[in-house]
Amino acid sequence: MPAHFKFACADCGRVSAALPASAFQCPHCGSEWLEARYDYATLGPHWPGLVALRSKDIWRYKELLPLENADNAVRLGEGGTPLVTAANLGLMLGRPNLFIKDERQGPTGSFKDRQAALAVSVMKENGLTQAVVASTGNVAISYAAYCARAGIKLYAFLTSLVPPEKMRECALYGAQVIKVTATYDRAKELAAQFATQRGMYFDRGLRSIAAVESMKTIAYETAEQLARRIGTKPTPTGQTPWRAPDWYIQAVSGGLGPVGAMKGFSELKAMGLIDKVPALAVIQAEGCAPMVTAFKRNLDQPEVVTNPRTHIATLATGNPGRGYALLRAGLRAHGGTMESVSDEEAYRAVHVMAKMEGISMEPAAGVAFAGLIKLARAGVIGAEDVVVVNCSGHTFPIQNEILGEGWARDVELPEPAAEPSPTPVLAAQPHEGLLAALQRLDERVRSIVIVDDNPDAARLIRRILQAKGSYDIQQAGDGRAGLALIHAQHPDLVVLDLMMPEMDGFAVLDALRADDATADIPVIVVTAKLLTPAERERLNGQIEALLQKGSFMDDELLADVLGALT
Ligand SMILES: *Cc1c(COP(=O)(O)O)cnc(C)c1O
Numbered sequence: 001m002p003a004h005f006k007f008a009c010a011d012c013g014r015v016s017a018a019l020p021a022s023a024f025q026c027p028h029c030g031s032e033w034l035e036a037r038y039d040y041a042t043l044g045p046h047w048p049g050l051v052a053l054r055s056k057d058i059w060r061y062k063e064l065l066p067l068e069n070a071d072n073a074v075r076l077g078e079g080g081t082p083l084v085t086a087a088n089l090g091l092m093l094g095r096p097n098l099f100i101k102d103e104r105q106g107p108t109g110s111f112k113d114r115q116a117a118l119a120v121s122v123m124k125e126n127g128l129t130q131a132v133v134a135s136t137g138n139v140a141i142s143y144a145a146y147c148a149r150a151g152i153k154l155y156a157f158l159t160s161l162v163p164p165e166k167m168r169e170c171a172l173y174g175a176q177v178i179k180v181t182a183t184y185d186r187a188k189e190l191a192a193q194f195a196t197q198r199g200m201y202f203d204r205g206l207r208s209i210a211a212v213e214s215m216k217t218i219a220y221e222t223a224e225q226l227a228r229r230i231g232t233k234p235t236p237t238g239q240t241p242w243r244a245p246d247w248y249i250q251a252v253s254g255g256l257g258p259v260g261a262m263k264g265f266s267e268l269k270a271m272g273l274i275d276k277v278p279a280l281a282v283i284q285a286e287g288c289a290p291m292v293t294a295f296k297r298n299l300d301q302p303e304v305v306t307n308p309r310t311h312i313a314t315l316a317t318g319n320p321g322r323g324y325a326l327l328r329a330g331l332r333a334h335g336g337t338m339e340s341v342s343d344e345e346a347y348r349a350v351h352v353m354a355k356m357e358g359i360s361m362e363p364a365a366g367v368a369f370a371g372l373i374k375l376a377r378a379g380v381i382g383a384e385d386v387v388v389v390n391c392s393g394h395t396f397p398i399q400n401e402i403l404g405e406g407w408a409r410d411v412e413l414p415e416p417a418a419e420p421s422p423t424p425v426l427a428a429q430p431h432e433g434l435l436a437a438l439q440r441l442d443e444r445v446r447s448i449v450i451v452d453d454n455p456d457a458a459r460l461i462r463r464i465l466q467a468k469g470s471y472d473i474q475q476a477g478d479g480r481a482g483l484a485l486i487h488a489q490h491p492d493l494v495v496l497d498l499m500m501p502e503m504d505g506f507a508v509l510d511a512l513r514a515d516d517a518t519a520d521i522p523v524i525v526v527t528a529k530l531l532t533p534a535e536r537e538r539l540n541g542q543i544e545a546l547l548q549k550g551s552f553m554d555d556e557l558l559a560d561v562l563g564a565l566t
Pocket residue numbers: 110111112138139251252253254255256257258314315362364365392393394
């Protein structure tokens with residue numbers, strides 16, 4: 001049976017049918033840039049129905065993956081990750097159609113599991129017993145796990161920047177870890193030499209057919225999931241069965257993920273399953289942003305970084321080579337942009353996502369969210385755009401820089417009294433020492449009243465406040481109840497919505513200021529309304545700050561809160 005895929009050479013354009021997927025050179029011109037092609041036309045409109053009946057992993061798309069025999073698949077539950085809403089972040093940014101592709105839920109905690117699953121399966125199909133990878137961390141972990149399962153000996157070249165916990169995880173799976181004290185680019189060169197000398201298979205990242213093909217499954221899953229979540233879009237020729245987002249956002253190192261995802265979306269469009277290929281946002285860490293700097297200068301080649309200055313080792317590819325040109329061409333064809341963020345912005349995004357959405361991610365993934373925040377604030381991403389962010393990896397390990405000092409509170413209990421407690425029941429009662437210790441923490445608690453008729457907005461403000469300090473927060477859902485609560489509580493601060501039925505925020509403010517008991521309580525106004533000059537005048541001198549809903553971020557709100565409290 002002939003294979004269901006062929007290889008087209010990106011340089012000479014000729015097509016080869018008889019190459020194994022582990023091949024890496026065009027037999028005609030020797031180019032290392034081969035691209036898998038499938039018989040899209042015969043799959044036709046029946047494919048989505050076929051796919052829907054299968055298990056939720058990457059293999060449900062097997063007709064568009066370069067593995068000849070599905071029995072060779074090395075499986076650990078790769079792919080099929082959830083597409084979760086980011087309602088709170090969406091509310092903060094005024095972007096209601098925000099989705100997270102939760103790649104943390106792969107077998108080893110990153111989206112490299114798609115790559116390792118397919119690449120190692122292809123190795124197995126081709127009878128390989130040894131392989132070499134170079135990695136900024138997650139590729140090595142994932143390949144180590146899949147190689148362990150397939151009985152393939154893996155040599156993993158890692159730069160010494162990779163956190164030791166990640167290196168130990170590779171070693172645990174039985175991979176031979178080679179720690180290279182140099183940049184990732186140098187480690188890659190060394191790995192390639194080692195593989196050549198020993199005649200071993202070397203995984204070439206972007207030039208590895210299986211690696212690129214595996215990342216298409218992010219696009220397939222996203223399009224399938226989005227159609228279920230928000231429906232499909234009418235087109236001149238009718239409804240497409242699946243749905244493309246307006247944006248795909250990813251933190252980028254070598255660019256394998258977005259190159260693969262773009263190929264996936266393009267195939268779906270060619271098959272008539274979606275109406276367009278999404279715009280792509282490539283986000284890099286400022287200390288190693290060869291693609292972003294070149295893009296902004298409109299250069300054809302990446303601005304190679306020989307000495308990366310970022311703590312985010314996962315993203316420290318200084319020379320992305322052809323990956324840049326491929327992504328730039330994709331951007332030109334379908335729209336999008338490239339942007340960089342600082343390590344600090346990425347850490348802050350990690351915090352925000354953990355505290356606002358309950359999603360803890362590694363700093364590399366935080367880079368994508370920091371990029372999203374930046375692009376939303378700049379208006380590059382529109383208010384109604386459907387946005388999918390790749391949450392590319394989990395927080396193992398929690399890098400020290402993220403939390404900094406003071407992430408735990410110490411509570412010291414005095415030694416228990418010398419005589420033993422008479423009964424176990426009594427011993428379990430809280431004694432003086434614990435209460436006294438809690439009292440000391442409580443001294444810092446300040447009281448705040450939130451008056452807002454939109455429960456989502458009130459919840460968000462509460463969460464932001466709670467994430468940042470131990471405040472006593474009370475809440476009222478309309479103006480009259482708010483006023484009563486403020487009189488009863490006499491809080492240190494009021495956070496007030498303007499647009500409320502019956503008694504609106506202006507009326508609440510007037511009532512507060514007219515009463516000696518409440519005249520001095522500071523008020524921060526949070527509103528979704530664009531104020532008229534007359535309304536602004538009415539607030540002038542009466543409030544501490546005016547914040548626009550949908551455009552405020554936690555740090556801005558907090559700075560105003562703290563300013564008002566001190
Ligand atoms: C590899 C990796 C990236 C970068 O992905 P590329 O597509 O290879 O540029 C981003 N985040 C995490 C967690 C990764 O493991």
